[in-house]
Amino acid sequence: MRLEHVNLCVRDPKATAAILCDLFGWHVRWEGAAKDNGYTVHVGNEESYLAVYAPAVALKPEAERYRHVAGLNHIGVVVDDLAAAEARVKAAGYQPHSHGDYEPGLRFYFDGPEGIEYEVVSYD
Structure with a gap:
């Protein structure tokens, strides 16, 4: 599945x-x-x-994230090169935040198009 x-x-x-x-x-x-x-x-x-x-x-308007039943909190995207992905995010004018280094991988978040939050993670 x-x-x-x-x-x-x-x-x-x-x-x-x-x-x-x-x-x-x-x-x-x-x-x-x-x-x-x-x-x-x-x-x-x-x-x-x-x-x-x-x-x-x-x-x-969007409901407040993490506070709404059936609401969308964020979308997780796996990348091979986290630094390159973060550079593209910054170049597009978005601000990375909430960097994390915990199992099972490195990650950061950003509020992207339409205010939707994305989690970008690398498992390497």
């Missing part, structure tokens, strides 16, 4: 997808019209992806 995808609501799926592809070396797997007259872009690799979806309705 494996996790195939996670679907996120965003205001601008094309812009969010482009940033995530640049940060993580992903590619667009598919994009097009989606549920309820919305638009979705699938970004990731051959095994898994994020579906970044914009519905045709106004989105409500």
Whole structure:
């Protein structure tokens, strides 16, 4: 068994997808019209992806992370080179925070496109 995808609501799926592809070396797997007259872009690799979806309705503000039932706290992404990933995050204008060195690996977090928090981890 494996996790195939996670679907996120965003205001601008094309812009969010482009940033995530640049940060993580992903590619667009598919994009097009989606549920309820919305638009979705699938970004990731051959095994898994994020579906970044914009519905045709106004989105409500995000609930406070770690304080909302069924809320999204963060998305974890495994990278081979943590320093290179952090450099890309900084170059894109995001501020890494909460660096950690604990089992099973090194990590940092950043608030990325649409205010979604990402955990970037390396197990090497």
